[in-house]
Amino acid sequence: EAGVAQSPRYKIIEKRQSVAFWCNPISGHATLYWYQQILGQGPKLLIQFQNNGVVDDSQLPKDRFSAERLKGVDSTLKIQPAKLEDSAVYLCASSLTSGSGEQYFGPGTRLTVT
């Protein structure tokens, strides 16, 4: 079974530029999550989708971050404009159902904002 795919793996941008990350979850997984992991910290949930609907986006900075999951499969996370404090690893995860904790993580995208 293929795992969660993410691209790109690394991205360097200047502040105020925009950037987009892509995630392809495990086939059949209804729930998709985007996490932000700042160096030295645990992952923090940004947004959770159930199929193509948003379940939780309470910690998503909506003035600059947006995410979508069209057709309930792939998802994109966008930052516009980026700030220095957005430098982090952005992890995508998926699960068959929500709440069970059995999430499968992709390798992440390391974003550096200069």
Next chain:
Amino acid sequence: AQSVTQPDIHITVSEGASLELRCNYSYGATPYLFWYVQSPGQGLQLLLKYFSGDTLVQGIKGFEAEFKRSQSSFNLRKPSVHWSDAAEYFCAVSGGSSASKIIFGSGTRLSIRP
């Protein structure tokens, strides 16, 4: 509010020695508890989980964890570590329902001394 504390930022143990990583949680009801491992440049992998029942749970790679309600702890153990166990370990808590997000601790970095 639910929270997870991992008091040890970095631990070094000798190869073949036993390991215990500490985790304390704060949650109003019976939590769902997890341990994840993150190797450098990789996403997180679920080691084990506790939902209910036997308080000693077995996981992959020879790890086990014990849920102690009276101490609000869920410590991870391994009787004999291998060099390949060097990684970052995250404890996490969830309410278990579809509306419950997973809260991660800040992680413990494990180094193995040859």
